[in-house]
Amino acid sequence: MKRETIEKPNQLPEKRELGKWFNRILDMADIVDYSYPLKGCGVWKGYGWSIRNNAIAIIRELLAETEHVEMYFPFLVPENIFNKEAEFIRGFEDEVYWVTHGGLNELNEKLVIRPTSETPMYCMFAKWIRTHADLPLKVWQVVSVFRYETKTTRPMMRVREVTTFKEAHTAHLTYEEAAKQVEEGIDVYSKFFDALCLPYCVSKRPKFDTFPGADYTYSFDIIFPEGKTLQIGTVHNLGETFSRAFNITCKDTKGEDHYVSQTCYGISERAIASLIQIHGDDHGMVLPPGVAPVQVVIVPIFYKDSMEEVEGFARTVYASLSSHFRVFLDNSNERPARKFYNWELKGVPLRIEIGAREVRKSAVTLVRRDTFDRVEASVDNLKEEIENQLENLEETLRKKAWRHQNANTHSVASFFSMEQEDAVDVLLDDHGEYNGGIVKVPVCGDNVCLEMLSKYVDVLGVPYEKEKEVKGTCICGSPAKQVITVAKMY
Amino acid sequence: MKRETIEKPNQLPEKRELGKWFNRILDMADIVDYSYPLKGCGVWKGYGWSIRNNAIAIIRELLAETEHVEMYFPFLVPENIFNKEAEFIRGFEDEVYWVTHGGLNELNEKLVIRPTSETPMYCMFAKWIRTHADLPLKVWQVVSVFRYETKTTRPMMRVREVTTFKEAHTAHLTYEEAAKQVEEGIDVYSKFFDALCLPYCVSKRPKFDTFPGADYTYSFDIIFPEGKTLQIGTVHNLGETFSRAFNITCKDTKGEDHYVSQTCYGISERAIASLIQIHGDDHGMVLPPGVAPVQVVIVPIFYKDSMEEVEGFARTVYASLSSHFRVFLDNSNERPARKFYNWELKGVPLRIEIGAREVRKSAVTLVRRDTFDRVEASVDNLKEEIENQLENLEETLRKKAWRHQNANTHSVASFFSMEQEDAVDVLLDDHGEYNGGIVKVPVCGDNVCLEMLSKYVDVLGVPYEKEKEVKGTCICGSPAKQVITVAKMY
Numbered sequence: 001m002k003r004e005t006i007e008k009p010n011q012l013p014e015k016r017e018l019g020k021w022f023n024r025i026l027d028m029a030d031i032v033d034y035s036y037p038l039k040g041c042g043v044w045k046g047y048g049w050s051i052r053n054n055a056i057a058i059i060r061e062l063l064a065e066t067e068h069v070e071m072y073f074p075f076l077v078p079e080n081i082f083n084k085e086a087e088f089i090r091g092f093e094d095e096v097y098w099v100t101h102g103g104l105n106e107l108n109e110k111l112v113i114r115p116t117s118e119t120p121m122y123c124m125f126a127k128w129i130r131t132h133a134d135l136p137l138k139v140w141q142v143v144s145v146f147r148y149e150t151k152t153t154r155p156m157m158r159v160r161e162v163t164t165f166k167e168a169h170t171a172h173l174t175y176e177e178a179a180k181q182v183e184e185g186i187d188v189y190s191k192f193f194d195a196l197c198l199p200y201c202v203s204k205r206p207k208f209d210t211f212p213g214a215d216y217t218y219s220f221d222i223i224f225p226e227g228k229t230l231q232i233g234t235v236h237n238l239g240e241t242f243s244r245a246f247n248i249t250c251k252d253t254k255g256e257d258h259y260v261s262q263t264c265y266g267i268s269e270r271a272i273a274s275l276i277q278i279h280g281d282d283h284g285m286v287l288p289p290g291v292a293p294v295q296v297v298i299v300p301i302f303y304k305d306s307m308e309e310v311e312g313f314a315r316t317v318y319a320s321l322s323s324h325f326r327v328f329l330d331n332s333n334e335r336p337a338r339k340f341y342n343w344e345l346k347g348v349p350l351r352i353e354i355g356a357r358e359v360r361k362s363a364v365t366l367v368r369r370d371t372f373d374r375v376e377a378s379v380d381n382l383k384e385e386i387e388n389q390l391e392n393l394e395e396t397l398r399k400k401a402w403r404h405q406n407a408n409t410h411s412v413a414s415f416f417s418m419e420q421e422d423a424v425d426v427l428l429d430d431h432g433e434y435n436g437g438i439v440k441v442p443v444c445g446d447n448v449c450l451e452m453l454s455k456y457v458d459v460l461g462v463p464y465e466k467e468k469e470v471k472g473t474c475i476c477g478s479p480a481k482q483v484i485t486v487a488k489m490y
Numbered sequence: 491m492k493r494e495t496i497e498k499p500n501q502l503p504e505k506r507e508l509g510k511w512f513n514r515i516l517d518m519a520d521i522v523d524y525s526y527p528l529k530g531c532g533v534w535k536g537y538g539w540s541i542r543n544n545a546i547a548i549i550r551e552l553l554a555e556t557e558h559v560e561m562y563f564p565f566l567v568p569e570n571i572f573n574k575e576a577e578f579i580r581g582f583e584d585e586v587y588w589v590t591h592g593g594l595n596e597l598n599e600k601l602v603i604r605p606t607s608e609t610p611m612y613c614m615f616a617k618w619i620r621t622h623a624d625l626p627l628k629v630w631q632v633v634s635v636f637r638y639e640t641k642t643t644r645p646m647m648r649v650r651e652v653t654t655f656k657e658a659h660t661a662h663l664t665y666e667e668a669a670k671q672v673e674e675g676i677d678v679y680s681k682f683f684d685a686l687c688l689p690y691c692v693s694k695r696p697k698f699d700t701f702p703g704a705d706y707t708y709s710f711d712i713i714f715p716e717g718k719t720l721q722i723g724t725v726h727n728l729g730e731t732f733s734r735a736f737n738i739t740c741k742d743t744k745g746e747d748h749y750v751s752q753t754c755y756g757i758s759e760r761a762i763a764s765l766i767q768i769h770g771d772d773h774g775m776v777l778p779p780g781v782a783p784v785q786v787v788i789v790p791i792f793y794k795d796s797m798e799e800v801e802g803f804a805r806t807v808y809a810s811l812s813s814h815f816r817v818f819l820d821n822s823n824e825r826p827a828r829k830f831y832n833w834e835l836k837g838v839p840l841r842i843e844i845g846a847r848e849v850r851k852s853a854v855t856l857v858r859r860d861t862f863d864r865v866e867a868s869v870d871n872l873k874e875e876i877e878n879q880l881e882n883l884e885e886t887l888r889k890k891a892w893r894h895q896n897a898n899t900h901s902v903a904s905f906f907s908m909e910q911e912d913a914v915d916v917l918l919d920d921h922g923e924y925n926g927g928i929v930k931v932p933v934c935g936d937n938v939c940l941e942m943l944s945k946y947v948d949v950l951g952v953p954y955e956k957e958k959e960v961k962g963t964c965i966c967g968s969p970a971k972q973v974i975t976v977a978k979m980y
C-alpha cells in the first residue's frame with residue numbers, strides 16, 4: 001500500500017529518496033548536526049553518540065577476545081616522522097592538515113594531524129620491540145583522524161574529521177604470521193558487521209587501489225539501498241614496508257635480527273551510516289538491539305479512570321526489566337501516537353504498550369519496530385519473551401539485509417558481450433542510468449585488464465571467498481582465470 | 491623499618507623521591523610512554539588506558555544521573571568562531587595551535603585546535619536554543635585538547651596534548667540557575683574524586699586567576715605527598731559573557747528574549763596522575779577498586795606433586811569470581827615472588843594465593859595491596875569476603891589520603907607575624923625550603939591584598955565550605971573578614 005504523503009519541511013521523506021531521508025534522520029533523531037561552520041565536520045548529538053559508543057563496545061569486546069590491546073597514540077606527528085616512508089607520503093600529502101604555529105610563534109618543525117596512525121605508532125614500535133618475545137604486538141585505538149577532502153563531503157560517509165576511526169596495528173616475526181593476522185582481521189570485522197546486521201562483500205583490491213605502503217589490501221563493501229557500494233572496512237598486509245622505514249627489528253630465537261612484518265585494519269563511522277541507511281524504513285531508523293541506546297520503550301496509555309493503575313503497573317514492568325535491557329519509560333505528557341512516532345523514528349526495536357486492559361490481564365502488548373507485529377506477553381515470562389523478540393528481530397534484519405546484498409550481486413560471462421547479458425547490462429538500466437549492485441566479472445588476472453575495467457567501473461577486487469568455478473572471457477579476449485567484483489562506489 | 495635498597499636502573503625508586511618514582515611507575519606499569527618524539531605528548535599504554543577508561547566510566551555514570559548528555563564537538567575551530575569573545579582570546583592566544591595548510595594548499599581561513607570547547611560548542615548552542623523549553627541544556631564530552639605549553643612539561647600533569655579532557659557545558663534561563671549549576675558541578679566532581687579516594691580543597695579563585703570570560707571560578711586542589719598542590723578540577727560560572735558574544739538567546743514564558751547564563755567545568759588526566767601519586771608506595775601503585783583494570787589477581791603456587799589440583803582449583807575460583815569482579819588468573823611460568831612483585835607494582839587491590847594447603851581446606855589466602863594483611867577465606871562466601879575487603883581497602887585509601895590532606899592544611903592568624911606562627915613559618919622549613927601544604931590566611935577581602943599575597947605564594951582562593959569563624963589580621967593591617975587558602979602549586 002502506498003502511503004499518501006504531503007511534503008512538510010519537518011517530515012521525513014520516503015526512504016526511496018535515500019539521501020534526503022538520511023539527512024533528515026540525522027537531524028530529527030539527534031544523530032549528527034552538520035550545520036557546524038566547517039565543511040565536513042559535524043557535531044554528534046546524544047542519541048547518535050550513544051549508538052556510536054554501543055558499536056564501539058561491540059568491537060572492543062571482539063578485539064579483547066583476540067588479544068588486541070587498546071592504547072592511545074598522539075594526535076600530532078612531527079614532519080620528520082611522518083615523512084619516513086615515501087609511498088605513504090605520496091598517498092597522503094594532498095590530504096593532511098599541517099599545524100605550523102603554536103600561539104603567536106611559528107613552530108621549528110611543522111606537525112601533521114594524523115590522517116591514520118601508522119607513523120606515530122611505528123616510531124614507538126621501533127622502541128618497544130626487541131625480541132621475538134615482544135611479538136605479536138597487537139594494538140588498537142579509536143580516535144579522530146583528519147583528511148583534507150577536496151571532493152564533496154557527505155554526512156558520515158565522506159568527512160574531514162573522521163571522528164570514529166577504529167584502527168588496529170600489528171607486528172609479527174614472519175610474513176606468514178602477518179598474512180594469518182590479515183585473516184583474523186577479516187574475521188573480527190565480519191563478526192562486527194554481523195552484530196550490526198550488515199552484509200558485506202570482501203575483496204582483495206587491485207594493486208592500483210592498495211593502501212599506500214601495503215603489499216595488499218582487503219576491503220569490505222556493502223551495497224546501499226539505491227545500489228551504490230560503500231567501503232566500510234579495510235585490512236592491509238603491510239609486509240616490511242614500514243618496518244624498514246622505521247627500523248623496527250627483532251631478534252629471532254637464534255639471535256638474528258629481522259624486520260618485523262606488519263598489518264593494519266580500520267573501520268569508521270561509515271558503519272553507523274550504513275546501519276541507519278540499510279535497516280531504516282519510511283518511519284525512520286530500525287536499530288539492531290546491540291547498538292540501540294533504548295532497546296525497549298514503555299509507553300503507558302492513560303485514560304482518566306485508570307491512570308494510577310496504569311502508571312503503577314508501567315513502573316513495575318520498568319523495574320523488572322531495567323537491569324536486563326536498556327529500557328526507557330516514556331512518562332511524558334505527549335499523546336501516545338506522538339510517542340509512537342518519535343520512538344519509531346529513533347528506531348527503538350521493541351515497544352511495550354500498557355493500558356487498562358493490560359493491567360487487568362497482568363500482561364503487556366509488545367510491538368516490533370521492523371514488522372509492527374503485535375503480541376501480548378504475560379509479565380511472568382516477559383524477560384524471556386523480550387529476549388526472543390529482540391533475537392528474532394536481529395536475525396530478521398540481518399537476513400533481510402543479506403537478501404538485498406545477494407539479490408544485487410550478479411555474475412556475468414564477460415564484461416562486454418554482444419550475445420549474453422554483460423556487466424553493462426546489469427549495472428545500467430535501459431536509459432543508461434545506474435542500476436546498482438555488484439557484478440562478478442571473469443578476468444585473466446592481468447593488471448592491465450583491471451586498469452582498463454577501472455575506466456568504466458569501480459573495481460572492488462578478487463573475492464575473499466574463492467569462486468567454486470571460473471568460466472567466461474576476460475575483456476582482453478583471453479579465457480578467464482579468476483573473477484573480480486566491480487561496482488559503482490560512493 | 492628502612493628498607494635497604496641498591497639503586498638499579500630498572501628498579502623503582504623510593505616513594506619519597508616522588509618525581510623519579512612517578513616517572514618510573516609510568517614506564518614500568520605500562521601507563522604512559524613519554525618517549526614519543528614530540529614534547530608534552532605521550533602514548534597511553536594498555537594498562538594505563540584501562541585505568542583511564544574505568545575513571546571515565548565513573549564520571550559518565552555521575553553525569554548521566556544528573557542528566558548531562560554526552561556529545562562530541564569538532565576538533566577544529568575556524569578563526570572567526572574562535573575570535574568571538576575578546577577576553578577568551580586574550581586568555582588563550584599564546585597557547586593555541588594553528589592549522590594553516592590542508593594538503594599542499596594554504597587554507598582560506600586558519601583553524602584553531604581546540605584548547606577547550608567553549609567556542610565550537612557555543613556556536614551550536616546559538617542554533618539549538620530557542621525557548622525556555624530547550625533549557626537547561628547540559629552537555630559534556632571527553633576529548634583531546636591542545637595547549638602550546640611553553641613552560642616545562644610534566645608527565646600527565648602539564649602536557650601539550652591533554653588526552654582526557656572531560657568538559658561539561660551548560661546553559662540556563664537565569665543567572666541564579668547557572669549559580670545553582672555550579673554547585674551541582676562541584677557536587678559531581680566531589681563524588682568523582684571520592685570514588686578515586688582523592689581528597690580536595692575547593693576554593694573560589696581570586697579575580698585575577700579566574701577562567702578567561704568567567705564571572706567566577708571554583709577550583710579543586712589536592713596536596714601531593716611532598717606538599718605541593720595540584721589543580722585537578724575547575725567549575726566556572728560564565729554568566730552571559732559567551733551568550734552575548736555568540737548571541738545565544740531564548741524566549742522566556744512571556745515570549746521575551748534573554749541571553750542565557752552558562753557554566754562549564756572540567757577535569758583531566760591529572761586525576762589519574764593524582765591517584766597514582768597519592769595512593770602509591772615503595773612497591774608501586776595502589777589502585778582504588780573502581781579504577782583498577784584488575785581488581786583481583788589469582789596466583790597459583792605450584793609444587794610438583796600438587797600442580798594439577800592447584801591449577802584446577804584456581805580455575806574453579808576464577809570461574810566463580812569472573813562475572814563479579816575484574817579478575818586475572820596469572821598462569822604464567824614466572825616464579826610466584828616475581829608475580830607478586832609485578833602485580834604489586836601494578837596496584838592490584840587484592841591478591842588470591844592458592845597452594846596445596848588452600849586446596850585441601852577449600853579456601854584461599856587473600857592479600858591486601860595496601861596493608862599486605864593476609865586472611866584466609868573459604869570459597870563458600872568468597873564473593874562476599876572480596877566485596878568486603880575491596881570496600882574496606884577503598885575506605886582505608888580514602889581516609890589515609892584525607893588524613894594527609896587535613897594534616898597539611900593549616901590555619902594561621904596572619905600571613906606575616908613577628909609574634910605568632912604565620913603562613914611563612916608553615917610553608918617554609920628552617921632552611922627556607924618549601925614545606926608544603928595549604929595555609930588558611932585571614933584577609934580583608936580586598937583584591938589588592940590578594941594580589942600582594944600572590945607575589946609570595948599561590949593564592950588558591952576563598953574556601954567553598956564556609957569557615958565557622960574568621961579571626962586575625964589581613965596583610966594590610968585591617969581586621970580579617972574572610973579566609974583564603976594559599977599554597978605552592980605545581
